[in-house]
Amino acid sequence: MANKITKEAVLAALGKVQEPELHQDLVTLNMIRNLEITGDKVTFTVTLTTPACPLRGQIDKEARQAVMSVEGVRSVEIKMDSDVPNDGRMRGLVNMPIRNAIAVGSGKGGVGKSTVAVNLAVSLAQSGARVGLMDADIYGPNIPTMLGVEKLPPPNGNKLIPAQAYGIKMISMGLLVKPGQPLIWRGPMLNSAIRQFLGDVEWGELDYLIVDLPPGTGDASLSLAQALPLSGAIIVTLPQLVSLEDAGRGLNMFKTLEVPILGIIENMSYLDLPDGTRMDIFGSGGGEQLAQATETTFLGKVPIDQNVRIGGDSGKPIVAAYPDSPVAIALNEITQKVAARVSVAALGGKNELPINIVE
DSSP states (O other): OOOOOOHHHHHHHHTTOBOTTTOSBTTTTTOEEEEEEETTEEEEEEEESOTTOTTHHHHHHHHHHHHHTSTTOOEEEEEEEEOOOOOOOOOTTOSSOBSOEEEEEOSSSSSSHHHHHHHHHHHHHHHTOOEEEEEOOOSSOOHHHHHTOOOOOOOBTTBBOOEEETTEEEEEGGGTSOTTOOOOOOHHHHHHHHHHHHHSBOOOSBSEEEEEOOSSSSHHHHHHHHHSOOSEEEEEEOSSHHHHHHHHHHHHHHHHTTOOEEEEEEESOOEEOTTSOEEOTTOSSHHHHHHHHTTOOEEEEEOOOHHHHHHHHHTOOHHHHOTTSHHHHHHHHHHHHHHHHHHHHHHHTOSOOOSOSOO
16 A cells, blocks of 8 residues: 655655755745645645746756655646745835835936836736836836826826736826926925825835836935835946946945845847847946946846837837847846845845845
8 A cells, every 4th residue: 555645745855945046945935835635646836936036947846856756746736826025124105015116227318227127017027926117217207108108097086096008007207297398307396206106106016116217316216215115226237338437326326325236237238230240339248347346246138129119119118029039038037137136135134135146
């Protein structure tokens, strides 16, 4: 007669499987849920810390191997789910819980910061996360165009309802003013607008709120950091020296505000030509140099592709419109690294983020 498989034996086996980034086992981290044994078949759910987990395949494989090694087990069925941890920061202005807030900034304009913010948000939503996108670039709110959104839904009483596109909720000053109207803001007005975007918008429960900041190191970034405790900030730069100097200033501003730096993205890194050669239009390697010099994680390079511009002008983000393109693949990989770093920081309960936890 075959030995009866016990839950204790299965959990003991899974207790030897490490979560690759958190460096603890799946059982200790309470990632094993709904464990059931039917004859020689074992089924359970692995609850990841983010649906955008870059190593879900490795976790699935190792968990499967561990359970198959238990005597009597003939088949294993694993369901992958996720529960994004809260970073533990108090966000009193926002009525509904926002588990993690990520700012996307740059030292100067024209580096593709809004493009990165939009595609990061859409990529997270495609993975299954609940995502909000706040266009805090008060001076040049381009995100409605990039998402193909022309107006907000009717308000709910005195609460603004965010627009929805590509699975994300979005709010922008571009949807609250007449098209073409110049946006001239003084510090107090800008501070008030950002607080209104937080307190007067019905965001609902979000796993991630992505915030697209204005370029530079001005009032908007300061207001945001004061009003909304941030899980971390991403710096977008071009490879060229001038852009790097500005990006370095943006990075130091976040450090001064005690906002953890999630990493640096080098946008428009290179252009792949039809003959197979690669052209470095803006130079090369600058983002990695800045990351090394500031002891910050380098999140990756995003190549040049005209479909990024076309998609931005027509409201079709490239990760949705051309998911198999080199740009979309690069942006999805960067999204996974960001999500992993946010999870590690949230579960570690620290403001200090480890360097290069995802190689």
